[in-house]
Amino acid sequence: MTTPNKARDRLRIAIQKSGRMADVSQDLLARCGLKFRQSRDKLFCFGESMPIDLLLVRDDDIPSLIAQGVCDLGIVGRNVLAEQSLAAVEGTLPVVELCALDNSRCRLSIAVPQDMDYNGPHQLQGLRIATSYPALLGAWLAEHKVEAKIVFLAGSVEIAPKLGTADLICDLVSSGATLVANQLREAVVILESEAVVAGPQTVPPDERGDLRELLLRRIDGVIQVRESKLVMLHAARANVDAIRKMLPNGQMPTLLPIEGSEQVALQAVCYGAITWQHLEDMKRAGASQLLVLPVEKILA
Numbered sequence: 001m002t003t004p005n006k007a008r009d010r011l012r013i014a015i016q017k018s019g020r021m022a023d024v025s026q027d028l029l030a031r032c033g034l035k036f037r038q039s040r041d042k043l044f045c046f047g048e049s050m051p052i053d054l055l056l057v058r059d060d061d062i063p064s065l066i067a068q069g070v071c072d073l074g075i076v077g078r079n080v081l082a083e084q085s086l087a088a089v090e091g092t093l094p095v096v097e098l099c100a101l102d103n104s105r106c107r108l109s110i111a112v113p114q115d116m117d118y119n120g121p122h123q124l125q126g127l128r129i130a131t132s133y134p135a136l137l138g139a140w141l142a143e144h145k146v147e148a149k150i151v152f153l154a155g156s157v158e159i160a161p162k163l164g165t166a167d168l169i170c171d172l173v174s175s176g177a178t179l180v181a182n183q184l185r186e187a188v189v190i191l192e193s194e195a196v197v198a199g200p201q202t203v204p205p206d207e208r209g210d211l212r213e214l215l216l217r218r219i220d221g222v223i224q225v226r227e228s229k230l231v232m233l234h235a236a237r238a239n240v241d242a243i244r245k246m247l248p249n250g251q252m253p254t255l256l257p258i259e260g261s262e263q264v265a266l267q268a269v270c271y272g273a274i275t276w277q278h279l280e281d282m283k284r285a286g287a288s289q290l291l292v293l294p295v296e297k298i299l300a
């Protein structure tokens with residue numbers, strides 16, 4: 001593997017090899033137009049369409065691979081990035097969140113036994129809390145001036161209260177089913193998490209820096225496209241202002257004359273859902289020939 005000191009001209013991205021974020025990460029990069037050829041050991045993917053390669057690893061290794069300069073970017077849960085940033089090793093590059101991806105959503109929460117009434121952080125004083133996130137939990141306890149014992153567990157945190165090794169837990173929650181199955185109740189959310197693109201704060205001053213910026217712009221385009229629609233309609237010029245105000249998060253519309261008509265054609269990219277109600281309101285305001293189309297690519 002290339003050492004951080006040796007110049008590298010290809011961008012390298014770390015993503016999860018297998019697990020909850022593996023498929024969504026591969027899918028996002030494919031939507032950015034990247035194609036890869038996988039090595040036989042299935043750990044390295046060579047970029048065929050652009051000089052961008054992939055390293056397939058455990059999610060916990062992603063922040064440190066970036067901090068050591070082995071990878072330039074990574075896709076990882078904010079929970080993992082935030083935990084490791086608090087516990088970062090001196091002399092390594094600070095790794096920051098560059099863009100949120102709105103998938104793999106979960107929250108890091110303190111959960112108490114179902115029969116415990118939780119009415120504030122002070123109640124946790126002197127208790128034992130099992131977690132895989134000691135740095136984030138420690139920071140939260142310090143912020144709330146609570147002295148509790150942190151019991152570190154790498155996995156199966158939710159069974160600690162049953163086993164008697166802790167009084168409560170601080171773990172990731174998504175649907176809440178795991179907590180219910182273990183007679184626990186979510187009391188406080190200490191971090192809202194989702195998948196993020198992580199990287200060093202500073203952009204390398206070479207081709208890798210340009211590639212990183214290009215890829216981040218494409219990722220931004222892919223995220224915008226998910227929720228965007230192209231709205232097209234006809235209207236009298238006098239009604240355009242009123243109709244424009246009804247477009248949900250609409251960008252400045254393009255107006256085009258219609259040959260042989262007093263009316264104009266309006267088209268605008270809108271972010272967020274366009275409901276039947278939106279269309280009916282626009283029709284009442286004078287719009288006709290309304291069309292709502294999916295957007296495939298955006299490059300702002």
Ligand code: PRT
Nearest residue numbers: 019020021058059077104105106172173174175176177178
């Ligand atoms: O092997 P590797 O180390 O790469 O994977 P991993 O086992 O550490 O991670 P993985 O694949 O389980 O999760 C990767 C990332 O997905 C996490 O770091 C989070 O950012 C995100 N994510 C989203 C979740 C969940 N939802 C989630 N529900 N990670 C874990 N869980 C677990 C949680 O720990 C608990 O055990 O699911 C259980 C709770 O789920 P509910 O639905 O019952 O509430």
Ligand code: ZN
Nearest residue numbers: 058059060061
């Ligand atoms: Zn992991």
